[in-house]
Amino acid sequence: MKNLMKCFICGNTFSENSPEAAMPFCSQQCKLLDAGRWLDEEYGLPIENEESIQQPEEFFENHS
Numbered sequence: 001m002k003n004l005m006k007c008f009i010c011g012n013t014f015s016e017n018s019p020e021a022a023m024p025f026c027s028q029q030c031k032l033l034d035a036g037r038w039l040d041e042e043y044g045l046p047i048e049n050e051e052s053i054q055q056p057e058e059f060f061e062n063h064s
C-alpha cells in the first residue's frame with residue numbers, strides 16, 4: 001500500500017516511493033524552492049514564480 005504525501009510547496013500529492021521525490025517534497029525542484037523561498041521573500045517575489053528568479057538583474061531594477 002502506497003504512502004501518499006502532500007507536498008507543502010506545490011500542494012501535489014505524491015508517493016514517497018517515487019524516484020522523483022525529495023522527502024519531504026515531491027521533487028528536487030520543490031526542495032530547492034523551499035530552500036530559496038526565504039530569498040524570494042527578501043526580493044518580494046512569489047514562491048511559485050520560479051522563472052522570475054532567473055531573470056537578469058534588469059528585472060529587479062525595473063521593478064524595485
Ligand SMILES: [Zn+2]
Binds near residue numbers: 007008009025027030
Ligand atoms: Zn512539490
